[in-house]
Amino acid sequence: MRIRTAAPLALAAAAALAGSLLATAPASAASHQGGLHLGKIQYDSPGSDNRSNTSLNAEYVDIHNNGRSTLQLRGYKLKDNTGYTYTFPSHTVGAGKTVRVHTGKGRDSGAHAYWNRGSYVWNNTGDKARLYKPGGTLLDSCSWPKGSGVKVCH
Template sequence: MRIRTAAPLVLAAATALAGSLLTSAPASAAPHQGGLHLGKIQYDSPGKDTRTNTSLIAEYVDVHNSGRSAVQLKGYRLKDDTGYTYTFPGFTVAAGKTVRIHTGKGKNAGAHVYWNRGSYVWNNTGDKARLIKPSGALLDSCSWGKGTGVKVCH
């Protein structure tokens, strides 16, 4: 008799345990797969568009590395709808860090790189930024219409 009454209890306990394991499995089975992506885009520099370097430097795109390891950006490209293209030189962005690409002229240092352009890239009335791998594959994109001058993509 005991065996017959214990068997359903053991089966119920095993089913409950298996059910709890199954419900917790997706969280551990699908770890965060971070990586490079577009972040904040200041497509309309604050103030009047004067084409001064100060104004051009205030137009920028952030590329964030949400991955667990550093990424070498050499050969990655940042491109707009018109076809203006910035190609990264040898530059490494650490895990969890951001690099800011300024339109204007300057010296690459720290987390800031410069396109060294004398005119604006990003259209205030609407545009699309694309982050492209060295292989030519699209990694991320972000678009906007006429707005506040700032777009937060991710």
């Protein structure tokens, strides 16, 4: 008889625990609603790594503005584990929009920024992208092990 009453109690406790875990899951997802964050990172450009500008520009980091207003990115920094740093000049990203930071050379536009490097930044064998506010506060980070060449953060 105790087994019969213990099973429903255990089931009720498990359901309550699952419900509380589900209730907390959106809070972590909501941490990026209304802010700037790292999105997709193409850390291994498709094809052979021949250092052509086309190959360098196929390596990129998407930075998404999930907020309700346009943000000025002047002074924001994007860094890797080695210390390579891209500092945004005067560049804006609209509400709900994404700016793609390419490793190679090009002309900045609303949706694209260029690091203007002649060599790759992001390590194919594992690395970590960090986005810093102008004052130096870490805003977001995303890491990956050796893998497929693409990481979708958050």
